[in-house]
Amino acid sequence: MSRAVFLIERAGPMTTIQDRGRFGAQRYGINEAGPMDRAAYRAALAALGEAPGPALIETSIGGMALRCIQGDITVALAGGGFRLTIDGETK
Numbered sequence: 001m002s003r004a005v006f007l008i009e010r011a012g013p014m015t016t017i018q019d020r021g022r023f024g025a026q027r028y029g030i031n032e033a034g035p036m037d038r039a040a041y042r043a044a045l046a047a048l049g050e051a052p053g054p055a056l057i058e059t060s061i062g063g064m065a066l067r068c069i070q071g072d073i074t075v076a077l078a079g080g081g082f083r084l085t086i087d088g089e090t091k
Helices: 038-048
Strands: 005-011 016-018 056-058 064-070
16 A cells, blocks of 8 residues: 655635445434535545545535645545646646
8 A cells, every 4th residue: 555645735614534424323323424425425436446435535615725745646536516726737
């Protein structure tokens, strides 16, 4: 497994880390949680070749700014309208 370190420079108020959620414990008062947009969650993981389960960053209002400070990362974007800028270039 490779290792990368990234710095969150800015994150809007609706930016969270989400995994697929927890199921089967609602009777104990534990809600499922997980991503707001489950289809986008699955699409991003599929683009990365991953099965559902790993945590992803989910953002909405205000977006976010990340900087990779060590190693390499692969990014998959899925969901509603967004704009991606890498090294000052909008994609």
